[in-house]
Amino acid sequence: MIIFNYETDFKLVNEDKIRNWISLCIADYGFKEGEINYIFCDDEYLLKLNKEFLQHDTLTDIISFDYTVGKEIGGDIFISVERVEENAKMYSQNTDNELNRVIIHGILHYFGFKDKTLNDANNMRDQEAICLQKLI
Incomplete structure (x- = not known):
């Protein structure tokens, strides 16, 4: 079960579409969906954590x-x-695209993908791209 929580004024526009996409990616990588909580917050909240x-x-x-x-x-x-909005500006990306990349990034970590080394980060970006192509 994928649950979206909000600790800020932000709200996803199409929760069902995003939820279905995440579920599809989980299944495509051979995993089963358990309880996944997304918490959307601000910089201060995340810095504290x-x-x-x-x-x-x-x-x-x-x-x-x-x-x-x-x-x-x-x-x-x-x-x-x-941070997502700032990163989108910094990398000349659409904010929604950057948000979707970050949303799936967390799931990819659960699959075992890492991003601490350059090689791992490149592989993570490749996996993000594969998943983003499935978002229709």
Whole structure:
């Protein structure tokens, strides 16, 4: 079950479409959908989590807490809408496209994809692109 929560004024325009897309990606990678909570928030909210749980004093667009067991995907994915908007401007991207990339990025981490090394980050971007093509 995919649940969208909001800690800011932001709200997804088409929750059902996004939910169905995420479910499709999960199934296509051979996983089963468990409980996945998306929490859309602001920079301040996410920075607090980053400091408290990861000991990082930096802004970020996403933090995902993975509760996956075996092939059942589950977790909490926190997304800073402010950071997504800033990143979209910085990389000359459409804000909706950048948001969708970040939404699926958290799920890809649950599949085991990493992004700490250049090689891993490139692979992550490739996987994001594959998933984004499925969003119709």
